[in-house]
Amino acid sequence: MGAHSARSGNLRTLIAVGAAVAALVAGCSSSSSGSKPAAVNSADQPKNPTLVITANDIAGGKNSNEANWIQKTLIPDFVKAEAAKGITAHVTFRPNGVDDNAYKSKLALDLQSGTGDDVFSLDGIWVGEFADAGYVKPLNQVAGAQVDSWDGWSQITQAVQALGEYQGKRFGVPNGTDARVIFFNKKLFAQAGLPADWQPTSWQDLYDAAAKLKTLPGVTPVQWDGGVPMGEATTMQGFLPLLSGAGGSLWANGKWMKAGTAFTSALGFYQKIYGGGYGDPVLQEDAKGRDKSFTEFAANKIGIYAESDYMWRSVLNPTGGTAPMADRDTDVGYALIPSQTPSSGVKGQGFVSYSGGSDWSINPKTKYPQAAWDFLAFLNSKTETESRISGAPLLTARTDVNQQVLGNDPMLKFATDKVLPITAFRPSQAAYNDVSSLVQKAVADVVGGKSPEQAAAAYEKALEGLVGADSIAAGS
């Protein structure tokens, strides 16, 4: 057994190196330092730890607010706090400002070759894949028992903690969560004779509003993510709320679901929107389609837009958003996403939503697991969480902070009070991201003009090739 595991270890290292070379990924030197991540006593921790932390944030670009906060507030605060304990910490931030999928590939390649940064942010839906690959380990294995005794856990609800969990173990500290709603432009609504407190209760209500918006010149009535370039946004903001609203889900009772009537209905929504001239199919096919849609919404050219609260706080935010909208607070309305017909949603719901979020996790190969955990605990402390969202509120992982802060932002209060109680989370399965790719292809096929039935059949066939017929049950 010892010989076997040593051999497979060598094979793993070899494969990691070989794959890196074959893929021509520059700068991948395998550092098999073999530093065993064991529980570390705070008494014998190194006095001069060096940490590099990374996230898909960059000042002046993606998640600019968070990047600024990390560099200007969090790191100096942390260094000061460590100094008080007699530890001289050196912390640097490595920014990224790329598509989520590109960030994921980079992270995986770095971790695989043993050169990953010490602390990194990780989307909740990647945890399973990364854990299965051995790129992340349970936090208490990396940094010891102190992880479980951290007082912060009591402030994070079970549903949100699940974002960092896989097979019952904690792999990351959740950073926050979000919720899907429908945003709409009140200016355009007024012009089209629609109410400012609009709340659709069925898909038909959406179609009707879209038909009215269509009469306005130069306006795209609906933007509903539905292209491969949109990546996970197509699954998360677009397809899943529709599937859920038609009473279906991708995964239930330990099996993936066949593409049943709910699946086809959700695709039918796309056919109606993009075949009926309510949405702009070219925007969905554009490699930069998501950014462009944001810009168009901010420029009063899109009437209805399904998105996460991310759009409110990080995109349209007049201060620090990527497509700032000066009159956001007065001109942008928000509504719950309706089921296909009232009460046709999962569990008989009339309204549906999906939530996600990311975690901060530790590289198991870090030389300073103790300092890395200190950093994580510090980052998610009440004080730091408050300072993180002082300029741009968001749904943090901590209930104590949310209760205090979110009352100031009506949209986020709406998300907390009305949306989170009815929301759903994506299956935390390692295969989820592959299934999601298949969903994106099916949706793109419909947006591109294929029939929902054809696209659903192709999805089902590809799903069987991916997970095997044994893991699939009849869909609803």
Added chain:
Amino acid sequence: MARTASPRAAEDPAGLGRAGAAAITAPALLVVAAFLVFPALWTLYLGTTNYRLTGFAARHPHGVGLQNYTNVVQDPGFHHSLWLTLEYVLLSAVVGQAALGFAIAWMLRDATGWLKRLIEALVLLAWILPSSVVAFLWVAMLDRDSGTLNALLHTPGTAWAIEHPMAVIIVFNIWRGTAFSMLLYSAALTSVPPSQLATARMFGANSWQQLRDVVFPHIRGHILTNLLLISLWTFNDFTPYQITAGGPNGKSQILPVYIYQTALFDGQMGLGAAISLLMLLINLIVALVYLRLLRERRREPVAA
């Protein structure tokens, strides 16, 4: 006894001996082994596993034999990509770059001074700029809402890269790669004896006849070498990804993009490796065809 008389000297004109020669070439061979042979063999091996970027198969890959290859060969997405790649190579490199490059070289053969230098500089500029910069400029130029092309052609709202993705990347590659062909043909044309051209003109040969009977036979080797190089470069070219990202919906997904999306985007490294190897084989076939044509030329020196 003079060393030149030794029978070994004929085999070893450098006088290094077997060990010396080995020592001198060893570093180069090591580099070749490390950066060419090893990755190629590794790709061969990876292609027989279910290895992935993440998930359980990243830690414990297992052999799947020829499964990846049979999957690829039956995949309509692969056929589609292969077809697009052939179209891309044929139209952008063989027809576009080579023909345009030759045309410019031919027109400029007698030109001198600032005109020649200006045209050469412009063409070269396309070639020497970093591809990511160039791709960004093209994206801006082709943009649907504020693109330069729409402003010039008065075609507002035309999303060129989405409505005509293949045409866009073909034109892009012609623009980008013509400089190489032009330079190579310019050099080649100087090897055509002016006297022969003058003679042909005296006998009343028109331009096309001069090209066919005097110029092409002289530079046949250059043409083939050029075609070989630009075909292989274009076949492996990844730059179109920066303009269309293989889209929309796979309509410009040439093989390098297909491999990237399979291996890194979808994380299926084993499958990606299998496709890479198939691509390597296709490259090899293309190279062999050209080399064969080149050798045929050398065998018939009388014709030249």
